[in-house]
Amino acid sequence: MTAAIIDGKAFAGEIRERVANQVARLKEMDIVPGLAVVLVGDDPASEIYVRNKNRQTEEAGMASFEHRLGEDTEEQELVELVRRLNADPQVHGILVQLPLPDHIDENLVINAIDPAKDVDGFHVINAGRLATGQSAMVPCTPLGCLLMLRDRLGDLSGREAVVIGRSNIVGKPMAQLLLRENCTVTVCHSRTRDIADVVRRGEIVVAAVGRRDFVPADWIRRGATVIDVGINRIDAPEKGEGKTRLVGDVQFDAVKDVADAITPVPGGVGPMTIACLLANTVTACCLSHGLPAPQDLTV
Numbered sequence: 001m002t003a004a005i006i007d008g009k010a011f012a013g014e015i016r017e018r019v020a021n022q023v024a025r026l027k028e029m030d031i032v033p034g035l036a037v038v039l040v041g042d043d044p045a046s047e048i049y050v051r052n053k054n055r056q057t058e059e060a061g062m063a064s065f066e067h068r069l070g071e072d073t074e075e076q077e078l079v080e081l082v083r084r085l086n087a088d089p090q091v092h093g094i095l096v097q098l099p100l101p102d103h104i105d106e107n108l109v110i111n112a113i114d115p116a117k118d119v120d121g122f123h124v125i126n127a128g129r130l131a132t133g134q135s136a137m138v139p140c141t142p143l144g145c146l147l148m149l150r151d152r153l154g155d156l157s158g159r160e161a162v163v164i165g166r167s168n169i170v171g172k173p174m175a176q177l178l179l180r181e182n183c184t185v186t187v188c189h190s191r192t193r194d195i196a197d198v199v200r201r202g203e204i205v206v207a208a209v210g211r212r213d214f215v216p217a218d219w220i221r222r223g224a225t226v227i228d229v230g231i232n233r234i235d236a237p238e239k240g241e242g243k244t245r246l247v248g249d250v251q252f253d254a255v256k257d258v259a260d261a262i263t264p265v266p267g268g269v270g271p272m273t274i275a276c277l278l279a280n281t282v283t284a285c286c287l288s289h290g291l292p293a294p295q296d297l298t299v
């Protein structure tokens, strides 16, 4: 068996097209969705993600507001910026790029964002709404994973799903979304006993541990759909001195001989994350104007 490769880059392009159509529709009503992205410090990977977010926001016809603060910015200064953005009617979505420098309490900053503008879906109110089956802003990476799973498998009801990783950003919301789809969900983590046997139950496996090559082929049930959320940068001397490349959490070359379908890294989940951020911003904009959330951008 050779797995189908799920093309996240192409799918993200489709989502961005849907976003651009919704933005054009809103412009006819003189409404321009706006996204504010806040970057604190100079982490090189975050710099790239923020640049891409701003570029793609503008390409979709939305307003992009970029705020860059120094590494030694005080927590209070960041919270004050968030409060100003909460009050700004041109801003419908606020995203504070993570990770933040160690001296800043991430939860405190995230929970200072107006939940209606929390397009990352990380605010405790949105997490609670998702967990209790109420309408919520859904975190972008799990939202992208779910859209790919539905596109590949259709109805997910009754499927055995295994999520590897229990982070607030991916693992927990992913598990909640799969539960909402009526999957039987198991969450594995560093203390899970007999993890190979547990993962082998999954018809759907979502790997989000942040450890390169963590999932070998003999953990994967034949015919499973495997979503690799890992983004691990490793040295790539074969590309030249000092060069690097990205690998996922799954041993792609071996697993593709067992799985029915698999997402690659790069080109899988990553591009979907930013496309879903744009989708969430349009949703937040519509809701703030008393319009319904666009059905083709939400789950």
Ligand SMILES: Nc1nc2c(c(=O)[nH]1)N[C@@H](CN(C=O)c1ccc(C(=O)N[C@@H](CCC(=O)O)C(=O)O)cc1)CN2
Pocket: 048, 049, 095, 096, 097, 098, 099, 120, 140, 141, 231, 246, 265, 266, 267, 268, 269, 270, 271, 272, 273, 274
């Ligand atoms: N506030 C947030 N911070 C972070 C999030 C998030 O969703 N909200 N997620 C990650 C980083 N991230 C977005 O911010 C992100 C990571 C990767 C990609 C992506 O497109 N990856 C490409 C490869 C890009 C490359 O070559 O480096 C791929 O996988 O194909 C987009 C967004 C942590 N922080």
